[in-house]
Amino acid sequence: MSSAAAEPRTERERFRVLSAVLLLALGCASRSPPPPRTAQKAAPPARLTWLPAESTAGRGLAKAVNEQLGQVSLPGARASVKSAVSMEVAQLAIECTEPTPSCYGAVGRSLGADEMLWAELGGGGSSRDVRVALLLYDVRAGAAPRRVERTFDSVDAARAGVAALADALRASR
Amino acid sequence: MSSRNCPKCQRELPIEVLRGLEQGVECPYCATRLKRTPRRASTPAGGDQAAFAASYTPPLLAQPIDEDSFGWFQKKGAPGAAAPSPPAASPPTTSASAVAPSPAPSVVAPVRSPFRSLPSVAMPGLTPPTSAAPEPPRAAAAPVIAAPPVASPAPATPAAPAPAARTAAAATAPTEVQKRPSLLDTSPPRPPAEARRAPTLIGTAASLAEKPSLAPVDKPPPPPVEKSSPRLADKPSPPPVEKRSPPPALKPSPPAPVPPAVVHPVAVEPQRAALAMTAVEPPRAALAMTAVIPSTGSTLALAAPSLGFLPRSRRNLAVAAGAATLTVAVAILLTHRSPADPQGSVAADLSAVPKPPGVSAPLAVLHETPRPPTTLEPLAAPAAHGAKGAAADDAAKAAPQAHERVRTTPPAAAHQRRYAKQEKRGKHARHDKRNARRTEVASRAAASPGNDSEARASYERGNTLLFSGDAAGAVTAYQKAVALAPADPIGYRGLGLAHEQRGETGAAIRALRKYLKLAPGAADREIISRRIARLGRAASQP
Numbered sequence: 001m002s003s004a005a006a007e008p009r010t011e012r013e014r015f016r017v018l019s020a021v022l023l024l025a026l027g028c029a030s031r032s033p034p035p036p037r038t039a040q041k042a043a044p045p046a047r048l049t050w051l052p053a054e055s056t057a058g059r060g061l062a063k064a065v066n067e068q069l070g071q072v073s074l075p076g077a078r079a080s081v082k083s084a085v086s087m088e089v090a091q092l093a094i095e096c097t098e099p100t101p102s103c104y105g106a107v108g109r110s111l112g113a114d115e116m117l118w119a120e121l122g123g124g125g126s127s128r129d130v131r132v133a134l135l136l137y138d139v140r141a142g143a144a145p146r147r148v149e150r151t152f153d154s155v156d157a158a159r160a161g162v163a164a165l166a167d168a169l170r171a172s173r
Numbered sequence: 174m175s176s177r178n179c180p181k182c183q184r185e186l187p188i189e190v191l192r193g194l195e196q197g198v199e200c201p202y203c204a205t206r207l208k209r210t211p212r213r214a215s216t217p218a219g220g221d222q223a224a225f226a227a228s229y230t231p232p233l234l235a236q237p238i239d240e241d242s243f244g245w246f247q248k249k250g251a252p253g254a255a256a257p258s259p260p261a262a263s264p265p266t267t268s269a270s271a272v273a274p275s276p277a278p279s280v281v282a283p284v285r286s287p288f289r290s291l292p293s294v295a296m297p298g299l300t301p302p303t304s305a306a307p308e309p310p311r312a313a314a315a316p317v318i319a320a321p322p323v324a325s326p327a328p329a330t331p332a333a334p335a336p337a338a339r340t341a342a343a344a345t346a347p348t349e350v351q352k353r354p355s356l357l358d359t360s361p362p363r364p365p366a367e368a369r370r371a372p373t374l375i376g377t378a379a380s381l382a383e384k385p386s387l388a389p390v391d392k393p394p395p396p397p398v399e400k401s402s403p404r405l406a407d408k409p410s411p412p413p414v415e416k417r418s419p420p421p422a423l424k425p426s427p428p429a430p431v432p433p434a435v436v437h438p439v440a441v442e443p444q445r446a447a448l449a450m451t452a453v454e455p456p457r458a459a460l461a462m463t464a465v466i467p468s469t470g471s472t473l474a475l476a477a478p479s480l481g482f483l484p485r486s487r488r489n490l491a492v493a494a495g496a497a498t499l500t501v502a503v504a505i506l507l508t509h510r511s512p513a514d515p516q517g518s519v520a521a522d523l524s525a526v527p528k529p530p531g532v533s534a535p536l537a538v539l540h541e542t543p544r545p546p547t548t549l550e551p552l553a554a555p556a557a558h559g560a561k562g563a564a565a566d567d568a569a570k571a572a573p574q575a576h577e578r579v580r581t582t583p584p585a586a587a588h589q590r591r592y593a594k595q596e597k598r599g600k601h602a603r604h605d606k607r608n609a610r611r612t613e614v615a616s617r618a619a620a621s622p623g624n625d626s627e628a629r630a631s632y633e634r635g636n637t638l639l640f641s642g643d644a645a646g647a648v649t650a651y652q653k654a655v656a657l658a659p660a661d662p663i664g665y666r667g668l669g670l671a672h673e674q675r676g677e678t679g680a681a682i683r684a685l686r687k688y689l690k691l692a693p694g695a696a697d698r699e700i701i702s703r704r705i706a707r708l709g710r711a712a713s714q715p
Contacts, residue, residue, distance in 0.1 A: 054707075056707065083640070084639065084640055084641060084642035084644075084674070085639060085640055085670075085674065088700065088704075089639075089670050089673075089674070090640065092666065092670060092697060092700065092701070093636045093639060093640070093667060093670060094636065095663070095697075097696065097697045097700060110636065110637075110640055111640055
């Protein structure tokens with residue numbers, strides 16, 4: 001009597017084990033549905049750092065240029081951050097004074113910037129001429145810097161024309 | 174004497190030897206080298222003058238062996254030659270009696286040898302007898318006396334006249350036996366062409382008369398047969414040959430069974446005879462087989478022609494000039510040196526000088542600047558101008574290598590002389606002083622290689638602080654770097670930039686000037702100088 005009752009019990013247990021294994025196999029064999037697509041993370045905005053110009057051609061001009069450089073905003077970039085040192089000082093500090101993309105990249109990495117904006121002031125053909133050049137360099141791309149340059153008749157003209165020069169640089173991007 | 178006999182030992186030569194005379198053989202008895210050479214007759218072939226005097230010429234190859242030479246000559250060699258006379262030819266038929274009244278006119282004059290320095294060869298069996306008694310059968314006719322061509326005349330060797338001539342010569346006027354000049358003497362006058370043509374034992378009439386000093390060879394066996402030409406008979410009698418010293422022990426040899434050769438009436442004045450003969454008919458080439466006895470002189474002349482080189486001909490002069498030119502050219506090529514070796518090799522060696530280890534980046538820049546390093550100056554003062562420390566030792570190690578390389582280069586005369594001249598004028602003093610200062614800077618820069626890494630770390634920290642706007646912290650960091658490496662100029666540069674950021678213009682200028690003093694050849698020297706000037710202007714402005 002006891003043995004007869006034990007046999008159906010063992011069969012029931014076998015059935016349970018087999019069904020569990022079968023379910024497990026089916027579960028493993030089945031393909032899970034693709035996860036729901038989440039929205040792609042937008043690239044972080046570039047850290048734009050502008051490096052102040054040093055007063056080589058005149059304080060007024062350098063000040064005007066630096067004001068315009070601080071107001072430059074580029075699409076896809078954060079608000080520009082002013083660097084503590086000029087491009088020349090930075091290059092001297094890192095011992096890479098060549099006007100090459102590699103040296104610019106080294107400066108950008110030292111400053112922690114993705115894009116650098118700076119100005120080069122110099123004399124023109126005559127003694128009164130002022131040459132103003134704005135440069136934008138993408139540290140991540142490592143390409144040659146984008147450059148807009150214009151020569152003004154005087155410091156006042158240069159001071160007045162820096163804004164247009166910055167717009168030209170922004171448009172060229 | 175028979176033509177088949179050896180001219181030296183008078184023995185009859187075997188047939189094999191005779192056949193090989195043309196190639197040159199040796200006498201099997203006395204080892205005398207025998208050679209048959211062609212001879213050009215200088216006398217007309219058809220004339221009465223016999224073209225062949227007393228000769229050893231063996232008509233070997235042209236005639237049968239058993240035929241005598243005389244007969245052969247009669248038949249073939251000289252058709253117009255005189256017929257063989259009997260041995261006891263009467264004196265009137267002899268040329269000696271016809272030519273000159275001299276009692277012994279038929280003394281054969283010795284033939285001059287073509288080789289000047291040949292000593293006379295005294296043939297032992299051919300020397301004339303010392304006895305003055307003339308031979309009865311041969312007294313009337315002059316005996317045949319042959320002189321070997323190679324036997325050059327010796328001054329002390331007298332001519333060996335015939336016995337009959339000897340007796341007559343003793344009584345008549347003597348003829349001088351001229352001394353032959355040696356090889357080192359000046360070149361003697363060239364003999365006539367007729368006399369030089371036949372370097373054989375046979376002499377022509379002219380040559381026989383011209384060369385009286387050759388030691389004659391007595392030819393005892395053949396009976397004297399003389400044939401004189403009528404032209405020669407018109408000539409004056411030749412001077413009798415002087416017999417200075419009696420020939421030693423000349424034994425009269427018995428007459429040979431061989432018929433004698435043609436006897437030439439000798440003792441004719443050479444030039445006249447030659448002129449007379451050449452005027453009649455040009456000499457015709459005739460071959461005579463003559464045995465030649467080579468001597469040391471001939472061997473010397475053949476083996477070492479340079480000893481007998483005399484610039485007598487244009488060709489010899491041309492050869493000498495060419496040799497001299499070639500020698501000079503070779504000497505120039507050997508002594509000439511290309512002037513391109515010093516600079517190129519030195520520059521290559523200079524580039525191979527290693528940098529001294531432990532030098533920081535600015536110093537590396539300094540090493541890369543295109544200026545002549547101190548250790549690379551050729552033959553300059555040693556590079557250890559106050560070198561201190563390990564780096565200085567390394568630099569000093571590198572410098573001698575460069576010096577050694579420079580010195581091991583072959584001496585270039587031009588540039589070294591120029592350099593020495595400039596050095597004498599003191600032009601290199603300033604250069605050496607400047608190099609010494611640079612070397613001192615380099616040595617001080619590398620004075621503490623252990624602290625260099627810490628100084629570098631401090632410098633980098635100062636840069637970070639400077640970029641972040643902490644100029645005060647940057648000044649502190651740079652000051653630490655300068656303290657750790659006082660000879661490293663980069664600390665002063667950073668310190669000057671940091672002072673500038675802080676508005677401390679004076680300190681910035683001092684630091685930057687210090688940097689330029691320590692690194693006069695820095696790549697950023699121009700930028701730093703411009704910055705110093707700008708800072709100075711800013712400081713001067715109110």
